Each structure stands twice: as structure tokens, then as C-alpha cells.
Amino acid sequence: MEAFTVHKVTAEIYALVQNLYAHQTQALDRGDFKRYVETFTEDAVFFHSPDAPPARTRAGILAAAQAHAHAHKDDQVTKRHYYNQIALSPLSDGSVRATLYALVVRTRRGEKVPEIWPSCLLEDVLTIENDVVLTRSRHISYD
Amino acid sequence: MEAFTVHKVTAEIYALVQNLYAHQTQALDRGDFKRYVETFTEDAVFFHSPDAPPARTRAGILAAAQAHAHAHKDDQVTKRHYYNQIALSPLSDGSVRATLYALVVRTRRGEKVPEIWPSCLLEDVLTIENDVVLTRSRHISYD
Amino acid sequence: MEAFTVHKVTAEIYALVQNLYAHQTQALDRGDFKRYVETFTEDAVFFHSPDAPPARTRAGILAAAQAHAHAHKDDQVTKRHYYNQIALSPLSDGSVRATLYALVVRTRRGEKVPEIWPSCLLEDVLTIENDVVLTRSRHISYD
Numbered sequence: 001m002e003a004f005t006v007h008k009v010t011a012e013i014y015a016l017v018q019n020l021y022a023h024q025t026q027a028l029d030r031g032d033f034k035r036y037v038e039t040f041t042e043d044a045v046f047f048h049s050p051d052a053p054p055a056r057t058r059a060g061i062l063a064a065a066q067a068h069a070h071a072h073k074d075d076q077v078t079k080r081h082y083y084n085q086i087a088l089s090p091l092s093d094g095s096v097r098a099t100l101y102a103l104v105v106r107t108r109r110g111e112k113v114p115e116i117w118p119s120c121l122l123e124d125v126l127t128i129e130n131d132v133v134l135t136r137s138r139h140i141s142y143d
Numbered sequence: 144m145e146a147f148t149v150h151k152v153t154a155e156i157y158a159l160v161q162n163l164y165a166h167q168t169q170a171l172d173r174g175d176f177k178r179y180v181e182t183f184t185e186d187a188v189f190f191h192s193p194d195a196p197p198a199r200t201r202a203g204i205l206a207a208a209q210a211h212a213h214a215h216k217d218d219q220v221t222k223r224h225y226y227n228q229i230a231l232s233p234l235s236d237g238s239v240r241a242t243l244y245a246l247v248v249r250t251r252r253g254e255k256v257p258e259i260w261p262s263c264l265l266e267d268v269l270t271i272e273n274d275v276v277l278t279r280s281r282h283i284s285y286d
Numbered sequence: 287m288e289a290f291t292v293h294k295v296t297a298e299i300y301a302l303v304q305n306l307y308a309h310q311t312q313a314l315d316r317g318d319f320k321r322y323v324e325t326f327t328e329d330a331v332f333f334h335s336p337d338a339p340p341a342r343t344r345a346g347i348l349a350a351a352q353a354h355a356h357a358h359k360d361d362q363v364t365k366r367h368y369y370n371q372i373a374l375s376p377l378s379d380g381s382v383r384a385t386l387y388a389l390v391v392r393t394r395r396g397e398k399v400p401e402i403w404p405s406c407l408l409e410d411v412l413t414i415e416n417d418v419v420l421t422r423s424r425h426i427s428y429d
Binding site: 010011012014015016018019021022023025026078080081082083084105107112113114116 | 152153154155157158227228229230231242243244246258259260261262285286
């Protein structure tokens with residue numbers, strides 16, 4: 001059995017990715033969709049679900065996020081996206097594959113105990129250029 | 144649209160902050176309040192809730208933590224604070240703004256399924272000096 | 287009161303540890319036990335519970351994981367291990383003590399809301415050699 005090696009992704013990249021995801025989820029959760037889509041590349045592809053076509057480009061992801069927010073505007077729920085267990089593997093073209101877990105914590109106005117669902121697996125490809133990390137593609141699978 | 148940039152906080156600082164929060168929450172959860180308050184600056188200000196005056200200085204934060212523990216001493220609940228989605232932004236004076244999510248996982252003695260509440264937003268200012276990161280201010284908002 | 291210091295573990299090590307745990311939990315959760323045990327040292331010791339003898343060596347940990355999976359093969363539950371609040375402290379022999387929190391998120395087939403249990407404390411000793419981090423011992427306590 002070969003030794004398990006995870007040493008090819010530097011600490012610099014690991015921290016950039018974590019900070020990216022933190023800013024990305026917080027922008028999404030506070031409804032700042034313009035800032036949110038700036039964490040994707042211009043030509044990003046986002047597979048929201050296995051049964052629907054993906055959103056494409058920043059403009060397409062922005063439109064999808066706005067449509068989703070509009071459909072849920074009366075929900076009176078604060079959502080917090082949690083991304084965890086970020087496993088990074090370098091790809092041969094200099095980008096990085098990120099496989100991670102996600103949960104959404106939902107607090108209804110006036111209640112203190114949140115609902116936590118769904119549980120998802122996210123498979124991203126991230127580009128790194130001049131110390132800037134952006135999401136180039138995302139594929140979400142629901143447990 | 145400008146590119147999203149998160150490259151100004153180094154990996155070194157990101158790791159120091161994560162390690163700080165891990166030690167801080169674990170000290171709090173095991174009731175080691177002396178160690179807990181050592182993760183704050185001497186002159187720290189801690190806004191626990193929007194309706195109450197903040198705790199001020201290490202001594203004040205220590206007194207508040209001890210009073211809270213005393214009020215809950217018969218609860219028979221193990222608490223675990225989870226801090227996630229740590230978004231860091233450098234400030235012009237060399238300190239760092241940290242915006243993060245928090246959950247408390249509460250396991251009652253004799254039960255296996257924890258309750259998870261509340262869901263919070265934490266807004267901290269952190270000082271960094273000689274590779275030591277400390278919490279200078281904290282503002283908690285409850286979802 | 288002395289200043290709180292957490293500066294002895296480098297960012298490089300902190301990132302390696304996080305990436306290790308992400309790969310370790312994902313391998314476990316997808317049932318890739320061969321990959322899973324490669325994240326432990328050959329001579330690792332794994333204390334699953336206070337009442338049972340530990341699993342020893344990669345072969346022993348592999349056998350225990352396979353037996354556990356076999357016993358639960360009809361559960362129709364997707365499990366996701368979340369490891370958080372990773373507090374690292376260097377040990378004098380060059381290894382690192384990691385104290386962290388763990389939760390298991392369990393989604394039953396056909397349901398969208400997961401159960402989240404148990405809440406645990408993990409106490410690991412990690413070896414670091416040539417930029418490879420491996421788990422040498424693990425002690426789990428259940429809340």
C-alpha cells in the first residue's frame with residue numbers, strides 16, 4: 001500500500017480556497033448576488049441538480065440566483081451555507097479539483113432552533129491565477 | 144465586473160486564525176475560562192447581544208463567562224461551539240476583520256442526538272503581533 | 287496572565303492536516319476503506335470507544351471499518367463525517383497533537399432532512415514526514 005500523499009497543494013492555495021468559499025457563501029446568504037458571482041469565472045458552469053441544465057456564465061448564475069431568491073422572498077428564513085471537509089487535488093493544467101460537503105442551516109424568523117438541510121456533495125474545479133482563486137465549475141449532488 | 148480578490152490575507156494568518164478559534168472554542172466548551180480569555184486582548188470588547196452592554200477587558204469577559212456557566216451548572220449538557228466560513232479581510236491598521244458563522248451543538252447527558260442552536264453571525268476584529276492572533280472585539284448577531 | 291500563543295504550528299502543517307482530514311472522511315464516507323486506512327500510519331492505534339479494545343495497524347483498522355460497513359449494509363443512509371475546530375499543538379518529538387470536534391450527518395434514502403449524531407471529541411496524534419501527514423493514534427469520546 002502506498003503512503004497517502006496530500007502534499008501537492010500548498011498551504012497558500014488551501015487558505016485561498018477556504019477564504020474564497022467563506023466570502024462566496026456569505027455573499028450568497030446576505031443576498032449580495034453581484035459579489036457572489038464574482039467568485040466564479042466569467043465562463044463558469046454550475047450544475048445545480050442532475051435533472052436540470054446548468055447555469056452558464058456569471059450572468060447566467062446571477063439570473064438563477066436572483067430567480068431563486070425571488071421565488072423564496074416570503075420565506076422569512078435566514079440561510080447559512082456551511083462548506084466543510086474541503087479535499088483539494090491538483091490537476092495537470094494548474095487548476096485544482098475541490099470536493100467538499102455542504103449543509104444549509106435555516107432559521108425561521110421568531111424561532112431559535114434552525115432546520116439543517118439538505119446535505120450535499122460539491123465537486124468544483126477552481127482556477128488560480130495571480131493569487132486569485134475562482135470557481136470554474138460546480139456540480140452538486142444531493143444525499 | 145472586477146475580479147473577486149481575497150489574496151491579501153496570507154496563508155500564515157489564515158491558519159493562525161483557524162487555530163486560534165479552535166483553541167478558543169475548546170477552552171470555552173471545557174470550562175477553562177482562564178485559557179479562554181487569553182485568546183482575547185486585555186482591552187477586548189465583547190457584544191454578546193444587541194440588547195445588553197458589552198463585556199469589556201479580559202477580566203470582564205471572564206466574569207461574564209463564569210456567571211453564564213454558574214447559571215447553567217445544572218443543565219447536564221455538553222456544548223460544542225462550531226465556527227465556520229471564516230472570511231478574513233485585512234484592515235488598514237494591520238488588524239484583520241473576521242466575519243464567520245457559529246453554531247452550538249448541545250448533547251444532553253444520556254442522549255445521543257444533539258440539539259443544534261442557535262445559528263449566529265460573528266463579526267470580530269483580530270490583532271496580529273509577532274505571530275500571535277488575539278480577538279480584540281466581537282459582535283454576535285442571532286439569526 | 288500570559289499571552290495566548292498558537293504560533294508554533296506553521297500554516298503549511300495546518301493546511302496539510304485539514305486536507306488530510308478532508309480526504310480521510312470522504313474516503314470513509316464513500317466506502318473506500320483501502321484509501322481510508324492509507325491516511326493512518328502502518329502501526330496506528332484507534333480507540334473507537336472507551337469500552338472496547340482499540341483497532342491496531344492499518345490491517346486492523348481496515349477490518350474494523352469493513353465489519354462496521356457490513357453490519358450496516360442495509361441502512362440506506364448516506365453518512366458525512368464533519369471534523370471541525372481543529373486545534374493543533376506541536377509535541378516534542380516532532381509530531382502534532384490534534385484535538386477536534388466531529389459530527390456525523392446521516393441522510394436516509396428518500397428523505398431530505400438529515401439526522402445529525404453523534405457529537406464527539408477526537409484526540410489524535412499525527413506524524414509529519416516529508417510533507418506527508420498521517421494519523422498515528424486516535425481516541426474518540428462521545429458527548
